[in-house]
Amino acid sequence: MNEWNFSKEEALLETEDLTIAYGNEPVLKGINMKVYPNEIVGIVGESGSGKSTLARAIMNLLPRGAIKFSGEIYFEGRKLSQLKKKEWQRLRGNEIAMIFQNPSGYLNPIRRVGSQFIESIRAHQKITAADAEEIAKKTLIKMNLKDPHRVMKSYPFQLSGGMNQRVAIAMATAMAPQLVIADEPTSALDVITQRIIIDEMKNLRDKENTSILMITHHIACAASFADRIIVMKSGRIVEEGTAEIVTKNPLNSYTRSLLESIPRMRKG
């Protein structure tokens, strides 16, 4: 049992009646969802359905003063609203890591990738710079960056967008956090690299028991990756279930329309 008295039978992450508004109209309306240990959950829905707001709310990255927020978020049974600044620093990166659609918010443009990566590892683990460099290079190789030495020596602007995104994913996953929240992490990557990244994230789950909350527009992508799918529309959860049931036997007409759009896109 850890310091938070968390039992592994419980959800790792849970939202309770989470409602968030930027103005008067809520963009999340009473969201109740859970992610269990060692589970991959896909959140799908059209643009504007509130997926990113949900991810940022979990990471406490919303401008609290500028939003209306009600409900609660629990991580390992603990109310996140009660965490102090220091506890948030430990939680982010160590226990929950987020991968954004665009790595530019993550990487400092005027520092070499290697020093940023080594520093981020050493912020979470008491090891030498040489050991941190070893971990960083191994993680970069896993992300199909075949020349980790060159990547470590480069500034972000010397790498392609897809390479920077893989660096960001490597940095987020190097410490094997308990939960990775990935917001459209592979949308800027070519299909082969997408497959490698997805397989690597599955590996992380299998080897380190990391849970993954993956946000995507594409229900087909979620179906190939997730154990469970949550479908969101206009700030509400309209359907959820195992990936197999949701894709083979969807109950909601919106889920059916997402599924029907897959062959239409291929034909176009």
Ligand SMILES: Nc1ncnc2c1ncn2[C@@H]1O[C@H](COP(=O)(O)OP(=O)(O)OP(=O)(O)O)[C@@H](O)[C@H]1O
């Ligand atoms: N900082 C903000 N200020 C005001 N409104 C916002 C802000 N961020 C998001 N919104 C609004 O909240 C709603 C939900 O946006 P959100 O980005 O969470 O949706 P999404 O499902 O992630 O969309 P996408 O797939 O396009 O990223 C949208 O109507 C959006 O315009």
